[in-house]
Amino acid sequence: MTEPKIDIADLRREYTRGGLRRADLTPEPLALFERWLEQACEARLADPTAMCVATVDQHGQPYQRMVLLKHFDGAGMVFYTNLGSRKAEHLAHNARISLHFPWHSLERQVMVLGRAERLSVVEVMKYFHSRPKDSQIGAWVSRQSSRISARGVLEGKFLELKQKxxxxxxxLPSFWGGYRVVIDTMEFWQGGEHRLHDRFIYQRQDGGWAIDRLAP
Structure with missing residues (x-):
């Protein structure tokens, strides 16, 4: 392997968009998350609801992938997937999960730790039928994470089902569903000058939330 042309060790910039102080916090984390998500949408970030979902297989190997957040409320955060996917297989063995929202241009990150619970068929069906028809058909086409010989296999199946x-x-496919992530911990990160970033962690405790500042 040749030496890279760019010395990535020297790539850095200052974070100057503002800080996060205790006075900015809300008593529970989802209210602050909602405020930050609204600001991400107002800033016209690409895919502001995109989150990195991390799961662990039965051998302890972590996996990550980008998934769209589709709903959140006091009960948790919701996403949908093929129930035969790699992530669903992992969650069947280990329901512990991590979510990460990388809002780079706002110099912000949000990390979530919790456990994933399967949604009811009623909840899944309601969302499934709200999707565009082509997205519904796409759910039938793909056996997510399985090996395929060529893209043409997917495209041919899609056209066949679109006609059908x-x-x-x-x-609603029997193999398609969703999860609600019941939140145990949320961490909010705001970039700061001289690498003195602001980090606050919310941890569920005795029916409420304990809030602590973390060193950067």
Missing amino acids: FLHGEVP
Whole structure:
């Protein structure tokens, strides 16, 4: 392997967009998350609801992938997936999960630790039928994480099913569902000058939230 042309060890910049002080915090973390998400949307970030979802397989190997957050409330954060996917297989063995929102241009990150619970069929069906029809068909086409010989296999299956469901409703696949992440911990990170970043961690405790500042 040749030496890289860019010396990445020297790539750095100052974080100057502002700080995060205790006075800015809310009593519970989802209110602050909602405020930050609204600001990410107002800033027109690409995919502001995109989050890195980390799971661990039965051998202890971590895996990460980007998934879209589809709902959040006091009960937790919701995403949908193929129940035969790698992430779903991992969660069947170990429900512990981590989410990470990388809002780089705002110099912010949010990390979530918790446990994933399967959504009810009623919840899944309600969301599935709110999706665009092509997205519903796409859910039928892909056996997520399985090996395929070529992209043409997917495209051919998609056209076949699009014709099949041309004039009718697309049924909910039995292998498609969702998860609610019940939050145990949320950490908010705001970049600061001279690498003196602001970090606050919320940890669920006795029916409420303990809040601590962390060293950067």
